[in-house]
Amino acid sequence: MAHAVSMDTKTDGARDFFLILRLHRIRRSATLPFPKTCLEIGDFWMSLKPQTPLSESDPAWKILLDVYFPQWMAYFWPTLHQQIDWDKGFESLDSELQSVAREAAVGKRLVDKLFQVHSKEGRPCRVLTHVEIQGQRQTHFAQRLFEYYCRIYLLKGLPLITLVVLVDGDLHWRPQGYEIQVWGQSVLRFNFQIIKILDYRGKEAELDRHPNPFAAVVLAQLAALETKRNAQDRFDRRWQLTRKLFEKGLKRDEIEHLY
Numbered sequence: 001m002a003h004a005v006s007m008d009t010k011t012d013g014a015r016d017f018f019l020i021l022r023l024h025r026i027r028r029s030a031t032l033p034f035p036k037t038c039l040e041i042g043d044f045w046m047s048l049k050p051q052t053p054l055s056e057s058d059p060a061w062k063i064l065l066d067v068y069f070p071q072w073m074a075y076f077w078p079t080l081h082q083q084i085d086w087d088k089g090f091e092s093l094d095s096e097l098q099s100v101a102r103e104a105a106v107g108k109r110l111v112d113k114l115f116q117v118h119s120k121e122g123r124p125c126r127v128l129t130h131v132e133i134q135g136q137r138q139t140h141f142a143q144r145l146f147e148y149y150c151r152i153y154l155l156k157g158l159p160l161i162t163l164v165v166l167v168d169g170d171l172h173w174r175p176q177g178y179e180i181q182v183w184g185q186s187v188l189r190f191n192f193q194i195i196k197i198l199d200y201r202g203k204e205a206e207l208d209r210h211p212n213p214f215a216a217v218v219l220a221q222l223a224a225l226e227t228k229r230n231a232q233d234r235f236d237r238r239w240q241l242t243r244k245l246f247e248k249g250l251k252r253d254e255i256e257h258l259y
Contacts, residue, residue, distance in 0.1 A: 061133045061165075061217070065113050066092060068213055072131075075214040076195050077163060084127075088118040093128070096155060114152065128152060128160040136168045142178035146190045162192035169225050171198050197221050216241065 065072055069090055073081040084090075097114040113131040130148060134141065145162055152160055166173070174196060180188040200207060200218050207215040220241055 062113065064213065064217060065131060069113075069115055071212055072214055073129075075210075075212040076165065077193065080161070080163075080193075083119060083121050085118040085120045091116040093156075096152070097130075116158070126158050128156060128158050130160060130162045132162065132164045134164060134166050134168065137170050137173045142175045142190070142192075145192055146178040149190060164192055164194045165197065166194055167197045167221050167225075169198070169228070171196075198225070 069092075070081070070084075070086055073084065093114040093116055097112055112133075115129045115131065117127050117129060119125050119127050130145075130152060132145065138144070145164070149160055149162060164175075174194060176194070177189060177191040179186055179190070197218060201222060204219060204222070207219050220238060223238065223241065
Protein backbone atom coordinates (compact mmCIF):
# COMPACT_ATOMS: atom_id res chain seq x y z
CA MET A 1 0.00 0.00 0.00
CA ALA A 2 1.41 3.36 -1.02
CA HIS A 3 1.80 6.17 1.52
CA ALA A 4 1.94 9.84 0.55
CA VAL A 5 4.65 11.99 2.15
CA SER A 6 3.45 15.29 3.56
CA MET A 7 5.64 18.40 3.72
CA ASP A 8 3.69 19.70 6.75
CA THR A 9 6.25 18.51 9.28
CA LYS A 10 4.59 20.08 12.32
CA THR A 11 1.26 18.42 11.58
CA ASP A 12 2.91 15.08 10.83
CA GLY A 13 5.04 15.41 13.94
CA ALA A 14 2.00 16.01 16.12
CA ARG A 15 0.16 13.07 14.58
CA ASP A 16 3.12 10.69 14.82
CA PHE A 17 4.02 11.74 18.36
CA PHE A 18 0.43 11.39 19.54
CA LEU A 19 0.28 7.99 17.86
CA ILE A 20 3.42 6.84 19.66
CA LEU A 21 2.09 8.00 23.03
CA ARG A 22 -1.22 6.30 22.41
CA LEU A 23 0.32 3.04 21.26
CA HIS A 24 2.66 3.04 24.23
CA ARG A 25 -0.39 3.09 26.50
CA ILE A 26 -2.21 0.41 24.49
CA ARG A 27 0.86 -1.81 24.41
CA ARG A 28 0.56 -2.68 28.08
CA SER A 29 -2.93 -4.12 27.73
CA ALA A 30 -3.04 -5.25 24.10
CA THR A 31 -3.02 -8.96 23.33
CA LEU A 32 -1.90 -8.45 19.73
CA PRO A 33 1.79 -8.38 18.81
CA PHE A 34 3.16 -4.86 19.07
CA PRO A 35 4.10 -3.43 15.63
CA LYS A 36 7.72 -2.82 14.77
CA THR A 37 7.47 -0.88 11.49
CA CYS A 38 5.69 2.29 10.43
CA LEU A 39 3.33 0.37 8.14
CA GLU A 40 2.45 -2.06 10.93
CA ILE A 41 1.86 0.84 13.32
CA GLY A 42 -0.65 2.39 10.91
CA ASP A 43 -2.59 -0.84 10.46
CA PHE A 44 -2.40 -1.67 14.16
CA TRP A 45 -3.69 1.80 15.11
CA MET A 46 -6.58 1.72 12.66
CA SER A 47 -7.70 -1.63 14.07
CA LEU A 48 -7.51 -0.64 17.74
CA LYS A 49 -8.40 3.04 18.15
CA PRO A 50 -12.25 2.69 18.13
CA GLN A 51 -12.11 0.13 20.95
CA THR A 52 -9.65 1.92 23.22
CA PRO A 53 -11.11 5.10 24.74
CA LEU A 54 -8.78 7.33 26.68
CA SER A 55 -9.16 6.92 30.42
CA GLU A 56 -10.36 9.71 32.66
CA SER A 57 -7.89 8.52 35.27
CA ASP A 58 -4.84 9.19 33.10
CA PRO A 59 -2.00 10.63 35.24
CA ALA A 60 -1.73 13.91 33.32
CA TRP A 61 -2.67 16.02 36.34
CA LYS A 62 -0.19 14.33 38.67
CA ILE A 63 2.68 14.45 36.19
CA LEU A 64 2.07 18.09 35.37
CA LEU A 65 1.72 19.08 39.02
CA ASP A 66 5.07 17.47 39.80
CA VAL A 67 6.75 19.49 37.05
CA TYR A 68 4.66 22.65 36.74
CA PHE A 69 3.25 23.30 40.21
CA PRO A 70 4.16 27.04 40.09
CA GLN A 71 2.40 27.40 36.72
CA TRP A 72 -0.61 25.53 38.13
CA MET A 73 -0.84 27.99 41.01
CA ALA A 74 -0.36 30.94 38.65
CA TYR A 75 -3.15 29.79 36.34
CA PHE A 76 -5.85 28.69 38.80
CA TRP A 77 -4.95 30.75 41.89
CA PRO A 78 -2.90 33.79 40.78
CA THR A 79 -3.46 35.69 44.05
CA LEU A 80 -2.14 32.80 46.13
CA HIS A 81 0.72 32.33 43.69
CA GLN A 82 1.93 35.82 44.54
CA GLN A 83 2.09 34.96 48.25
CA ILE A 84 4.66 32.20 47.70
CA ASP A 85 8.41 32.70 47.66
CA TRP A 86 9.17 30.61 44.58
CA ASP A 87 12.88 31.44 44.81
CA LYS A 88 13.02 29.00 47.73
CA GLY A 89 11.48 26.26 45.62
CA PHE A 90 8.80 23.78 46.60
CA GLU A 91 8.78 20.23 47.90
CA SER A 92 6.39 17.39 47.06
CA LEU A 93 5.36 15.38 50.14
CA ASP A 94 3.75 12.37 48.48
CA SER A 95 4.83 9.85 51.10
CA GLU A 96 3.26 11.85 53.92
CA LEU A 97 0.01 12.21 52.00
CA GLN A 98 -0.12 8.51 51.16
CA SER A 99 0.00 7.61 54.84
CA VAL A 100 -2.94 9.95 55.45
CA ALA A 101 -4.94 8.76 52.43
CA ARG A 102 -4.79 5.11 53.49
CA GLU A 103 -6.80 5.95 56.60
CA ALA A 104 -9.47 8.09 54.90
CA ALA A 105 -12.54 7.07 52.92
CA VAL A 106 -12.05 7.67 49.20
CA GLY A 107 -14.24 8.28 46.19
CA LYS A 108 -13.27 8.63 42.56
CA ARG A 109 -10.51 11.19 42.83
CA LEU A 110 -7.85 11.49 40.18
CA VAL A 111 -4.99 13.07 42.11
CA ASP A 112 -3.99 14.00 45.64
CA LYS A 113 -0.83 16.04 46.07
CA LEU A 114 0.81 17.74 49.04
CA PHE A 115 3.40 20.46 48.54
CA GLN A 116 5.47 22.46 50.98
CA VAL A 117 6.19 26.05 49.99
CA HIS A 118 7.54 29.20 51.66
CA SER A 119 5.39 32.25 52.29
CA LYS A 120 6.54 35.79 51.42
CA GLU A 121 4.02 37.52 53.68
CA GLY A 122 5.02 38.65 57.16
CA ARG A 123 7.37 36.33 59.00
CA PRO A 124 8.79 33.80 56.54
CA CYS A 125 7.24 30.40 57.20
CA ARG A 126 6.55 27.08 55.56
CA VAL A 127 3.03 26.44 54.28
CA LEU A 128 1.51 23.16 53.11
CA THR A 129 -0.70 23.09 50.03
CA HIS A 130 -3.06 20.13 49.68
CA VAL A 131 -4.16 19.69 46.07
CA GLU A 132 -7.18 17.53 45.25
CA ILE A 133 -8.37 16.68 41.73
CA GLN A 134 -11.87 15.22 42.14
CA GLY A 135 -13.45 13.19 39.34
CA GLN A 136 -17.05 12.72 40.49
CA ARG A 137 -19.65 13.87 42.98
CA GLN A 138 -19.09 12.45 46.45
CA THR A 139 -21.54 12.74 49.34
CA HIS A 140 -18.99 13.16 52.13
CA PHE A 141 -16.35 14.94 50.08
CA ALA A 142 -16.03 18.00 52.33
CA GLN A 143 -15.83 15.84 55.44
CA ARG A 144 -13.04 13.76 53.90
CA LEU A 145 -11.06 16.93 53.10
CA PHE A 146 -11.52 18.07 56.70
CA GLU A 147 -10.22 14.71 57.94
CA TYR A 148 -7.23 15.07 55.60
CA TYR A 149 -6.62 18.56 56.96
CA CYS A 150 -6.64 17.38 60.57
CA ARG A 151 -4.35 14.41 59.94
CA ILE A 152 -1.89 16.42 57.86
CA TYR A 153 -1.77 19.20 60.45
CA LEU A 154 -1.17 16.73 63.27
CA LEU A 155 1.53 15.02 61.20
CA LYS A 156 3.42 18.12 60.06
CA GLY A 157 2.36 20.90 62.45
CA LEU A 158 2.35 23.49 59.66
CA PRO A 159 -0.38 25.81 58.31
CA LEU A 160 -2.26 24.20 55.46
CA ILE A 161 -4.49 25.39 52.61
CA THR A 162 -6.67 23.02 50.59
CA LEU A 163 -7.15 23.65 46.86
CA VAL A 164 -9.63 21.58 44.83
CA VAL A 165 -10.17 21.20 41.09
CA LEU A 166 -13.50 19.57 40.22
CA VAL A 167 -13.36 17.75 36.88
CA ASP A 168 -16.75 16.02 37.16
CA GLY A 169 -19.65 16.58 34.79
CA ASP A 170 -22.19 17.83 37.37
CA LEU A 171 -22.51 21.59 36.88
CA HIS A 172 -24.43 22.06 40.15
CA TRP A 173 -22.11 20.19 42.52
CA ARG A 174 -19.97 22.81 44.24
CA PRO A 175 -18.96 21.84 47.78
CA GLN A 176 -17.96 24.93 49.73
CA GLY A 177 -16.82 23.75 53.14
CA TYR A 178 -17.46 21.56 56.15
CA GLU A 179 -19.17 22.70 59.33
CA ILE A 180 -19.73 21.09 62.71
CA GLN A 181 -22.72 22.28 64.74
CA VAL A 182 -23.83 21.50 68.29
CA TRP A 183 -27.43 22.35 69.26
CA GLY A 184 -27.73 24.56 66.23
CA GLN A 185 -24.54 26.46 67.04
CA SER A 186 -21.58 26.46 64.71
CA VAL A 187 -18.48 25.32 66.56
CA LEU A 188 -16.15 24.75 63.62
CA ARG A 189 -16.01 25.79 59.97
CA PHE A 190 -13.47 24.35 57.51
CA ASN A 191 -13.14 26.11 54.16
CA PHE A 192 -11.37 25.13 50.96
CA GLN A 193 -10.97 26.74 47.54
CA ILE A 194 -12.50 25.18 44.43
CA ILE A 195 -12.13 25.47 40.67
CA LYS A 196 -14.84 23.93 38.46
CA ILE A 197 -13.55 22.86 35.05
CA LEU A 198 -17.06 23.09 33.58
CA ASP A 199 -16.97 26.85 34.25
CA TYR A 200 -14.43 27.13 31.42
CA ARG A 201 -16.94 25.84 28.88
CA GLY A 202 -17.48 28.47 26.20
CA LYS A 203 -14.00 29.93 26.80
CA GLU A 204 -12.18 27.55 24.47
CA ALA A 205 -10.81 30.34 22.27
CA GLU A 206 -9.32 32.09 25.30
CA LEU A 207 -7.86 28.82 26.56
CA ASP A 208 -6.39 28.12 23.14
CA ARG A 209 -4.50 31.44 23.20
CA HIS A 210 -3.26 31.18 26.78
CA PRO A 211 0.47 30.34 27.13
CA ASN A 212 0.12 28.49 30.45
CA PRO A 213 0.26 24.69 29.93
CA PHE A 214 -2.71 24.20 32.26
CA ALA A 215 -4.95 26.01 29.81
CA ALA A 216 -4.27 23.10 27.46
CA VAL A 217 -5.06 20.66 30.28
CA VAL A 218 -8.42 22.37 30.79
CA LEU A 219 -9.11 22.07 27.06
CA ALA A 220 -8.28 18.37 27.19
CA GLN A 221 -10.51 17.87 30.23
CA LEU A 222 -13.42 19.68 28.60
CA ALA A 223 -12.98 17.51 25.53
CA ALA A 224 -13.00 14.40 27.74
CA LEU A 225 -16.28 15.47 29.35
CA GLU A 226 -17.93 16.30 26.03
CA THR A 227 -16.83 13.05 24.37
CA LYS A 228 -17.27 10.81 27.41
CA ARG A 229 -19.39 8.24 25.58
CA ASN A 230 -17.64 8.41 22.22
CA ALA A 231 -14.11 7.03 22.08
CA GLN A 232 -13.62 8.09 18.45
CA ASP A 233 -14.60 11.72 19.13
CA ARG A 234 -12.34 11.77 22.16
CA PHE A 235 -9.40 10.57 20.10
CA ASP A 236 -10.10 13.18 17.41
CA ARG A 237 -10.28 16.02 19.96
CA ARG A 238 -7.04 15.03 21.63
CA TRP A 239 -5.31 14.67 18.29
CA GLN A 240 -6.43 18.22 17.41
CA LEU A 241 -5.15 19.47 20.76
CA THR A 242 -1.78 17.79 20.23
CA ARG A 243 -1.50 19.41 16.81
CA LYS A 244 -2.23 22.85 18.30
CA LEU A 245 0.41 22.34 20.97
CA PHE A 246 3.01 21.49 18.33
CA GLU A 247 2.01 24.56 16.32
CA LYS A 248 2.49 26.69 19.44
CA GLY A 249 6.04 25.44 19.72
CA LEU A 250 5.76 23.26 22.82
CA LYS A 251 8.46 20.64 23.17
CA ARG A 252 7.79 16.93 22.93
CA ASP A 253 8.52 16.22 26.58
CA GLU A 254 6.13 19.03 27.61
CA ILE A 255 3.34 17.62 25.46
CA GLU A 256 4.03 14.12 26.74
CA HIS A 257 3.06 15.26 30.24
CA LEU A 258 -0.47 15.92 28.96
CA TYR A 259 -1.00 12.26 28.06
